[in-house]
Amino acid sequence: MATDIVSAFATAFGLIVGLDPTFLAVVALSLKVTLSALVLAAVAGLPLGALLGITRFPGRGATIVVVNTLMGLPPVVAGLVLYLLLSRSGPLGGFGLLFTPGAMIAAQTLLILPIVVALTRQTTEDLWGEYGEHLRSIGLTGARAVPTLLWDGRFALTTALLAGFGRASAEVGAVLIVGGNIAGHTRTMTTTIALETSKGDLALALGLGIALVGLTLAINAVAFSAGRIAARHVG
Amino acid sequence: MRDLPSILPLRFEGVGLALGGRELVTDLDLVVERGETTVLLGPNGAGKSLLLRLAHGLVTPSRGRITWAAGQETVADRRRHAMVFQKPVMLRRSVHANLTHALAAAGFGWRRRRARAAETLDHFRLTHLAGRPARALSGGEQQRLAIARAWALDPELLFLDEPTSQLDPAATRAIEELLFGLKAEGRTLVMASHDLGQARRLAGRIVFMSGGRIIEHAGAKNFFESPRTIEAAKFLAGELL
Ligand SMILES: Nc1ncnc2c1ncn2[C@@H]1O[C@H](COP(=O)(O)OP(=O)(O)OP(=O)(O)O)[C@@H](O)[C@H]1O
Ligand SMILES: [Mg+2]
Numbered sequence: 001m002a003t004d005i006v007s008a009f010a011t012a013f014g015l016i017v018g019l020d021p022t023f024l025a026v027v028a029l030s031l032k033v034t035l036s037a038l039v040l041a042a043v044a045g046l047p048l049g050a051l052l053g054i055t056r057f058p059g060r061g062a063t064i065v066v067v068n069t070l071m072g073l074p075p076v077v078a079g080l081v082l083y084l085l086l087s088r089s090g091p092l093g094g095f096g097l098l099f100t101p102g103a104m105i106a107a108q109t110l111l112i113l114p115i116v117v118a119l120t121r122q123t124t125e126d127l128w129g130e131y132g133e134h135l136r137s138i139g140l141t142g143a144r145a146v147p148t149l150l151w152d153g154r155f156a157l158t159t160a161l162l163a164g165f166g167r168a169s170a171e172v173g174a175v176l177i178v179g180g181n182i183a184g185h186t187r188t189m190t191t192t193i194a195l196e197t198s199k200g201d202l203a204l205a206l207g208l209g210i211a212l213v214g215l216t217l218a219i220n221a222v223a224f225s226a227g228r229i230a231a232r233h234v235g
Numbered sequence: 236m237r238d239l240p241s242i243l244p245l246r247f248e249g250v251g252l253a254l255g256g257r258e259l260v261t262d263l264d265l266v267v268e269r270g271e272t273t274v275l276l277g278p279n280g281a282g283k284s285l286l287l288r289l290a291h292g293l294v295t296p297s298r299g300r301i302t303w304a305a306g307q308e309t310v311a312d313r314r315r316h317a318m319v320f321q322k323p324v325m326l327r328r329s330v331h332a333n334l335t336h337a338l339a340a341a342g343f344g345w346r347r348r349r350a351r352a353a354e355t356l357d358h359f360r361l362t363h364l365a366g367r368p369a370r371a372l373s374g375g376e377q378q379r380l381a382i383a384r385a386w387a388l389d390p391e392l393l394f395l396d397e398p399t400s401q402l403d404p405a406a407t408r409a410i411e412e413l414l415f416g417l418k419a420e421g422r423t424l425v426m427a428s429h430d431l432g433q434a435r436r437l438a439g440r441i442v443f444m445s446g447g448r449i450i451e452h453a454g455a456k457n458f459f460e461s462p463r464t465i466e467a468a469k470f471l472a473g474e475l476l
Binding site for chain 2: 135138144148
């Protein structure tokens with residue numbers, strides 16, 4: 001057993017260092033799906049979260065509770081909901097997205113969006129408490145205040161986006177359900193790890209596991225040092 | 236200062252504000268004439284900050300009218316008065332970017348923004364701090380920047396809410412020098428203060444408030460030499476705080 005694991009590690013490193021094409025394709029697809037979802041969630045979630053942070057309307061409290069709850073939405077449930085929407089007989093079935101990378105992007109967007117909205121809401125609400133009167137004084141009210149708040153909250157918001165990236169890149173359930181884990185087409189790092197482990201092919205699973213953790217580590221390290229350098233310059 | 240038709244006088248007529256059923260300020264009648272420096276005095280909770288925020292349009296009165304030279308305030312009028320807060324609001328950006336941000340909000344294009352920011356930094360002797368994070372400045376420097384940022388917009392009228400209350404005597408004097416400069420440029424100032432010495436130095440007129448009302452509105456010399464109300468006399472004697 002011990003030698004099995006050792007040889008699995010050796011093969012795993014071989015896959016990584018040797019830039020094995022199957023391995024690379026899976027990593028590339030994962031990155032493409034998760035980064036696309038992150039961009040979509042950021043584009044929609046940052047302004048939405050900021051508006052939620054600075055406006056007052058009936059039902060705002062309930063909206064915040066719902067968004068906060070959705071942060072913990074189990075990925076399999078997100079996948080299931082999207083599956084029902086996208087399946088041939090579902091309301092969005094006409095797009096033919098099911099079992100494509102597009103469906104996986106949609107699923108992960110659904111997972112990241114509440115995180116981005118909720119954390120942006122919190123950040124901008126705190127900033128608005130501090131900046132509100134000054135911004136209103138210089139004529140930046142309502143939606144016109146949003147760019148200032150997003151920019152000045154950029155360090156906290158980067159952390160929110162990283163949390164979103166972490167959640168999406170780590171989940172299996174949603175992409176498995178709507179992507180179908182089709183070889184060469186919709187296989188991500190996590191779905192491949194799950195499949196290969198159950199088949200007993202530990203080498204590929206391990207290689208992908210190492211790559212996944214390494215990527216997340218690298219992204220966090222870059223964001224952390226960028227944040228520190230920038231913070232020194234703008235306070 | 237630009238040569239534009241004046242937005243003054245600013246007129247409060249029976250202005251009141253109630254929040255949650257509580258009357259915070261009541262029956263405010265006041266005229267601020269062009270070129271005057273008015274200092275609002277009064278104990279904590281008198282309503283000085285509220286008066287400033289009402290005048291600047293940050294709060295809408297629940298009773299009465301606030302009018303400007305042209306009657307109802309126009310969008311163009313709104314641009315001609317600025318406010319400096321007790322605790323300077325510093326964006327998480329450089330000193331320079333704090334200026335360009337306010338200028339951008341006022342509709343200055345990129346080139347004019349840079350020129351005006353440079354002129355402002357120079358005028359307020361902040362050029363050496365231009366690249367520093369605004370929030371890393373000292374309290375006095377932050378207040379100087381806050382005033383500079385308001386000045387950059389070339390306001391005819393400035394509202395200042397206790398601009399020196401958090402500063403040491405030297406920084407207070409430096410800010411007062413700036414305020415004298417603003418007066419000399421013909422700008423109109425309305426300022427809340429707890430510092431009677433400062434009020435004597437700067438004020439042309441005094442508005443004395445207590446309990447959400449204007450108790451006295453008089454020329455500074457008259458107010459300090461012969462207050463008309465017992466409350467004002469007590470306040471000056473340091474008994475009403
Ligand atoms: N948003 C608000 N909600 C409820 N009450 C308020 C609000 N703003 C001000 N008040 C109340 O209105 C009164 C006047 O407040 P204001 O801040 O104008 O006093 P002030 O004269 O500026 O006092 P200070 O000298 O302490 O700054 C106070 O009793 C205050 O508690
Ligand atoms: Mg006050």
